[in-house]
Amino acid sequence: MRIRRLPEGTINRIAAGEVIERPASAVKELVENALDAGASRIDVVFRGGGKSLIRVSDDGCGMDAEELALALERHATSKLPDDNLSDIRTMGFRGEALPSIGSVARFTLTSRARGGGGAHAIAVEGGRRSDVRPAALKDGTEAEIRDLFFATPARLKFLKTDRSETAEALEVLRRLALASPQVGFGFASEDRRWLDCPPGETREARLARIMGAEFMENAVPVSHGGEDVRIEGFAGLPTAARAQATQQFAFVNGRPVRDKLVSGAIRGAYADVLPPGRHPAVALYITCAAERVDVNVHPAKTEVRFRDQNFVRGLIVSAIRRALGQARPVADTTIAAETLEAFRRERAAFTPPSAWQPPPSQAQFAEAAQAGFAMPMPPSAREESPAHSLADFPLGQARAQLHGNYIVAQTASGMILVDQHAAHERIVYERLKAERDGRGIITQPLLVPQVIDVDGATFAAVLSVQDMLADAGLVVDGFGDTALVVREVPAAMSSADWKDVLQAIADEVTELGTLQAVSEKMNHVLATFACHHSVRAGRTLRVDEMNALLRQMEVTPNAGQCNHGRPTFIELKMGDIERLFGRS
Numbered sequence: 001m002r003i004r005r006l007p008e009g010t011i012n013r014i015a016a017g018e019v020i021e022r023p024a025s026a027v028k029e030l031v032e033n034a035l036d037a038g039a040s041r042i043d044v045v046f047r048g049g050g051k052s053l054i055r056v057s058d059d060g061c062g063m064d065a066e067e068l069a070l071a072l073e074r075h076a077t078s079k080l081p082d083d084n085l086s087d088i089r090t091m092g093f094r095g096e097a098l099p100s101i102g103s104v105a106r107f108t109l110t111s112r113a114r115g116g117g118g119a120h121a122i123a124v125e126g127g128r129r130s131d132v133r134p135a136a137l138k139d140g141t142e143a144e145i146r147d148l149f150f151a152t153p154a155r156l157k158f159l160k161t162d163r164s165e166t167a168e169a170l171e172v173l174r175r176l177a178l179a180s181p182q183v184g185f186g187f188a189s190e191d192r193r194w195l196d197c198p199p200g201e202t203r204e205a206r207l208a209r210i211m212g213a214e215f216m217e218n219a220v221p222v223s224h225g226g227e228d229v230r231i232e233g234f235a236g237l238p239t240a241a242r243a244q245a246t247q248q249f250a251f252v253n254g255r256p257v258r259d260k261l262v263s264g265a266i267r268g269a270y271a272d273v274l275p276p277g278r279h280p281a282v283a284l285y286i287t288c289a290a291e292r293v294d295v296n297v298h299p300a301k302t303e304v305r306f307r308d309q310n311f312v313r314g315l316i317v318s319a320i321r322r323a324l325g326q327a328r329p330v331a332d333t334t335i336a337a338e339t340l341e342a343f344r345r346e347r348a349a350f351t352p353p354s355a356w357q358p359p360p361s362q363a364q365f366a367e368a369a370q371a372g373f374a375m376p377m378p379p380s381a382r383e384e385s386p387a388h389s390l391a392d393f394p395l396g397q398a399r400a401q402l403h404g405n406y407i408v409a410q411t412a413s414g415m416i417l418v419d420q421h422a423a424h425e426r427i428v429y430e431r432l433k434a435e436r437d438g439r440g441i442i443t444q445p446l447l448v449p450q451v452i453d454v455d456g457a458t459f460a461a462v463l464s465v466q467d468m469l470a471d472a473g474l475v476v477d478g479f480g481d482t483a484l485v486v487r488e489v490p491a492a493m494s495s496a497d498w499k500d501v502l503q504a505i506a507d508e509v510t511e512l513g514t515l516q517a518v519s520e521k522m523n524h525v526l527a528t529f530a531c532h533h534s535v536r537a538g539r540t541l542r543v544d545e546m547n548a549l550l551r552q553m554e555v556t557p558n559a560g561q562c563n564h565g566r567p568t569f570i571e572l573k574m575g576d577i578e579r580l581f582g583r584s
Contacts, residue, residue, distance in 0.1 A: 020100050022159060023050025023148055024168040029097035030143045031176050034058035039140065039183060040199045046189035049162030050169055051148050059140040063111040065120040065132045071109065072124055074099045098143075103127040104155070105148045111141040126151035170194050174210050175256035178249055178283065181206035207234060207283055211247060215240075215281050220326060222284065224319030229288040229312060231319040236281035237560060238273040238324070239567040247281035252293055258302050262286075265313045269320035272527075273558050275565040284316065325557030339417075339570050394554050395569070398546035404538040407546045414573040420535050420549060422562035427552045429530035429563050432472075432490060441473035442491040450486040451479060452499045454506075459484065461506035469505070476502070504531070527563040 020026050027044055034042045037060025047053035063071060074096060101107050102124030112119035119137035123130040149155040159165055166189050177185040177197050184199035197209060208216045219234040236247070250262040262284065270280050294305040306312045395418075396411030407418040435441045454462070462469070463478055470476075473490035486498050535541070535549070553559040553568070562568055 020097075020104060020148075022168065023054060023165050024172045026050065026054055026101055026105075026145055026148065027056065027169045028172045028176070029101070030054075030056040031173065033097065033143075034060055034141065035176070035180060035183065037061045037141065041184040041186075043186040044169070044173060044188070046166055046169055046187070049159070049165035050145075051156065051159065051162075051165075052146065054145040054148065054169075055142065057140065057142045060114075062113040062116070062119075062140050064113040064116050067113075068109060068111055068120050068122050069129075069132050071098050072102055072122065072129060101143075101145060102129070104151045106146040106150065108144045108146075109141070110135045110137050110144075112137045112139055114139065166190075166194075175249060178206060178210055179251045179254050179256050203285075211249075211281065211283065215247065219281065220323045222319050222323040224315065224322055226311070226315050229286065229292065229315055231284060231286055231315055233282070233284040235269075235284075235320045235323050238270060238278075238280060238558075238565050239561050241270075241274055241278035241280045241565065243278065245279035248279065249283045250286065251284070252286045252295075252304050253288065253290065255295060255304070256302070257304050259304055261306065261309055261313055262316065265316035266320065268313070269317045269324075272321075272563075273324065273561055273565055278565060282320070284319075286312070286316075288312075339572065393550065395550040398543050398550060401541055401546065404540055407541070407549070409546075409550060411571070414571060414575075414577060416569050416571045418550070418553075418569040419562075419567075420539075420541065420546075422566055423549060423553050423559065423568040424535040425530050425562045426559055426568060427549075427556050429527055430556050430558065432530060435490075436472070441471075443473045443475070443488045444491040445488045446486065450498060452484045452486065452502060453482060454484055454499075454502065456482060457510065458503060458506040461509040462502050465505065465509060474498075474501075530563060 020029070023046075027046075027050070031042055031044065034056060037058060039058035039060035042056065042058045045053065045055040045057075098107075098109065103126065106123075106125045108121060108123045110119060110121040119135045120132050121135035121137075122132045149159075160168075170187055170189075173185055173187050173195060177183075177195065181197075181201045181203050182199065185195060185197045186193065187195035195210075197206065201209070204216065215236060216234070218240040219236045222231060222233045222235050224231045245263070248263065248266060250257050250259060250266075252259075252262075266280065266282055266284075274280065288306075292307050294307075391412040393411070395416055396409040398407055398409050400408045401420075402408060402417075405420055407420055409416050409418065432441060459478065459482055462476060462484055466476060473488065474486070475488035477485045477487065479485045484502060486502075489498065541549070560568060
């Protein structure tokens with residue numbers, strides 16, 4: 001076959017396939033044009049999953065008759081005044097969106113230039129344009145798409161249900177609304193208004209409106225920078241993580257992106273505090289010099305490429321870890337709500353005894369105390385300062401221990417319930433990491449090396465990571481064919497049961513093939529050490545020991561969750577407790 005030029009209509013439809021993949025793509029392009037036009041309010045109307053009707057109205061600067069005709073030409077744009085692709089400061093810049101839409105749909109564009117004469121309209125159907133004609137419009141621009149993909153019916157077969165396409169378009173608008181809180185957004189479909197954001201909101205108010213007040217209650221602010229790159233936003237608590245990554249939003253210079261580098265950095269930042277299969281809720285706003293990032297990677301403009309990818313990734317990881325590692329532990333309010341609901345269910349299920357019984361006598365109380373039912377309180381604990389001094393302690397003062405594992409503490413504003421093993425596990429882990437990152441983990445040679453008999457599989461697995469264990473402060477050698485000799489141990493864990501620790505490490509190596517990859521390997525080793533050296537469940541603690549644990553939690557990074565991502569404590573405010581008893 002001979003080489004020939006494709007017809008203009010075919011070229012436009014091929015280009016449209018890259019830019020307008022589905023109705024949500026059309027919404028994205030039209031709304032981004034409205035943002036570039038300086039709109040303060042943008043409204044979207046959706047019908048039939050976007051196949052029947054998409055209408056986007058804005059109050060931006062608008063266009064006059066000459067610009068309106070030019071806007072439908074391919075690669076005609078007002079957004080590259082110097083033709084410099086290294087300095088892109090607008091949402092759009094390719095000049096492909098409007099002609100692409102016009103080549104696959106029945107498209108009408110009506111606009112009125114701000115401060116100009118009357119409004120004008122132009123229509124295009126399957127690539128065939130009409131003349132510009134006078135029209136009626138108060139201000140701004142209105143873009144109306146009908147019968148999307150009627151000119152490329154094969155594309156219709158690949159669209160999802162109307163409900164799915166509507167949800168995808170709504171998600172696009174939610175991301176754009178989060179990126180531009182100063183702009184008002186509305187989204188209506190099938191006579192229902194799904195989104196209504198007033199203009200002029202703060203970033204925090206817009207995040208609470210779209211991601212939910214629950215997210216803001218269970219997130220910590222992120223603010224970190226280096227050179228000319230700045231990372232801001234909010235990072236959700238690890239204990240509030242979800243099964244899907246649907247609540248992760250990233251913005252680069254005001255542009256919503258779905259970038260592998262950013263999502264990978266988020267995973268790396270949470271790797272130390274989240275169990276596998278859980279995803280945090282995050283909203284990150286990244287600002288940098290325009291020349292540091294290339295947004296001209298794909299026609300959809302949802303991917304970006306940073307000039308120094310390792311630097312940006314490291315900055316994101318550091319920003320999130322610094323935010324999560326704040327000194328004061330933060331409780332997850334969703335867990336508190338679940339706790340209250342559990343109390344209510346138990347109360348509803350409680351059946352009082354059929355016959356009244358007198359309360360126990362003083363002698364019976366004394367007998368119960370001698371049997372171990374009363375918590376022994378040393379004089380120092382009985383003579384603690386009055387309740388108003390609790391404000392000095394974010395996690396309050398210990399009052400009791402339940403079931404040998406849970407510490408009950410009174411705070412200035414309520415109470416907390418602490419899992420002593422999970423809390424101490426995090427404390428030991430963070431101490432080991434701090435030692436490693438400082439002068440190295442402090443080790444203690446054993447006066448008499450400990451010989452541990454193991455099976456062949458455990459023997460081989462432990463020796464395969466022998467060097468890594470030495471870097472973590474645990475010096476182990478082989479002895480014969482089935483014994484391991486422990487010669488040095490981390491000083492912070494001199495009393496650990498090293499047979500259990502080595503068995504746990506062997507199990508990990510056997511299951512994963514290795515202890516994962518480099519920095520995470522060391523963290524995994526230290527986490528295993530910490531888990532097997534922490535206060536065990538069932539151990540009775542004195543009040544001063546419980547208070548010491550609380551004080552250590554208050555100054556330990558990530559103390560709100562254990563090394564496996566589970567919460568270390570639950571907080572109930574006085575208002576919550578009073579509602580349980582019908583007092584508020």
